[in-house]
Amino acid sequence: MGRPPCCDEHGVKKGSWMPDEDKKLTDYIEKHGQGNWRRLPKLAGLNRCGKSCRLRWTNYLRPDIRRGKFTDEEEKLIIQLHSVLGNRWSTIATCLPGRTDNEIKNFWNTTLRKKLLQMGIDPVTHQPRTDLDSSLQLQVDAARLIELHLVQNLVRLLTCSSPASNLDLSRLLGSAVPKNHHQANDTFAFTPQLSSLVNGSLRLPSLLPVGQQTLSANGGHTATPSSTDDDSRLESMMMNKHCGTNSGTFPASVTTPSLVSSPENMSKNETISLEGSTNTPTPPPFEAWDALNLDDFGWKEIIE
DNA sequence: AACTAAAGCAACCGCAGCCTG
DNA sequence: GCAGGCTGCGGTTGCTTTAGT
Numbered sequence: 001m002g003r004p005p006c007c008d009e010h011g012v013k014k015g016s017w018m019p020d021e022d023k024k025l026t027d028y029i030e031k032h033g034q035g036n037w038r039r040l041p042k043l044a045g046l047n048r049c050g051k052s053c054r055l056r057w058t059n060y061l062r063p064d065i066r067r068g069k070f071t072d073e074e075e076k077l078i079i080q081l082h083s084v085l086g087n088r089w090s091t092i093a094t095c096l097p098g099r100t101d102n103e104i105k106n107f108w109n110t111t112l113r114k115k116l117l118q119m120g121i122d123p124v125t126h127q128p129r130t131d132l133d134s135s136l137q138l139q140v141d142a143a144r145l146i147e148l149h150l151v152q153n154l155v156r157l158l159t160c161s162s163p164a165s166n167l168d169l170s171r172l173l174g175s176a177v178p179k180n181h182h183q184a185n186d187t188f189a190f191t192p193q194l195s196s197l198v199n200g201s202l203r204l205p206s207l208l209p210v211g212q213q214t215l216s217a218n219g220g221h222t223a224t225p226s227s228t229d230d231d232s233r234l235e236s237m238m239m240n241k242h243c244g245t246n247s248g249t250f251p252a253s254v255t256t257p258s259l260v261s262s263p264e265n266m267s268k269n270e271t272i273s274l275e276g277s278t279n280t281p282t283p284p285p286f287e288a289w290d291a292l293n294l295d296d297f298g299w300k301e302i303i304e
Numbered sequence: 305a306a307c308t309a310a311a312g313c314a315a316c317c318g319c320a321g322c323c324t325g
Numbered sequence: 326g327c328a329g330g331c332t333g334c335g336g337t338t339g340c341t342t343t344a345g346t
Contacts, residue, residue, distance in 0.1 A: 015314095015315075015316090015339095015340090016314075016315080016340080016341095017314090017315090036331080037331075037332070038330080038331065050331085051316085052316080055314085055315065055316080056315080058333090087335065088334085089334075089335065090333070090334060101334075102315085107312090107313095109312095110311060110312055110313080111311090
């Protein structure tokens with residue numbers, strides 16, 4: 001049995017909203033606030049169920065809604081957040097001021113999902129798809145290598161932050177990308193995507209309680225980070241600190257590789273050279289994006 | 305110009321979780 | 326502690342618009 005759905009009410013109108021209905025709803029909410037959605041339709045003189053009114057208001061009529069095409073920045077942020085949060089559209093929407101969960105969900109399903117698929121990335125796992133031909137697989141391998149470097153540097157950051165240093169994560173990270181294969185470990189060219197991801201907008205979460213951080217990695221650095229200033233950079237991106245839910249501010253520094261395969265979106269700095277010294281042709285954009293795939297770092301677990 | 309397919313978008317539906325009495 | 330009510334969320338549907346032939 002259970003509670004009957006609110007839309008079982010007979011004679012309640014469904015389907016597209018008429019301008020006069022919009023006006024009634026807007027007028028009512030402007031005067032009285034949202035209040036009880038179930039009672040609202042009656043009070044506002046609308047022949048709709050409360051659910052429909054709420055949806056119409058939150059997805060369309062709300063004054064702070066920003067309409068129009070998604071920008072590249074928004075697009076990238078959605079993908080980043082989706083790789084961490086999955087289909088939690090409402091959470092993702094809190095990081096995109098003026099955008100609704102429904103709008104983001106639609107954008108994902110109609111546009112971004114297809115783009116990722118075309119780029120050889122599984123839109124669910126954000127991992128390279130396995131059913132790729134060999135040339136694509138090579139590129140995927142390159143991207144994995146880059147990820148590995150990034151992980152190494154992140155581990156170093158977590159284990160080596162000096163009390164005296166007000167360290168910039170970008171410096172600590174160095175880069176995910178080896179300048180060439182002869183300089184494998186410590187000399188990296190920092191991709192613009194990573195530096196912008198890191199500079200200012202990312203804060204690393206504390207992974208362990210102070211005093212227990214004895215991770216050993218890459219030669220056995222062992223340290224107990226004493227500063228929390230650098231700790232939550234990444235967290236801030238994910239957890240609304242830069243989201244400006246109501247302020248309308250946008251994390252301008254979050255820039256990631258474009259998914260749009262237009263030449264202007266691929267700067268020379270974004271090229272990833274496996275062979276190092278030779279300048280390889282501009283790779284497909286997914287390479288660069290994949291280099292930023294945060295999924296393998298366990299951010300999901302961190303956030304949860 | 306007419307038709308068809310694809311894409312985009314608004315809205316609906318059912319469920320889960322929170323709140324309150 | 327429990328049941329009912331309400332809200333919010335995510336998946337899905339179906340209508341409208343756009344692009345292609």
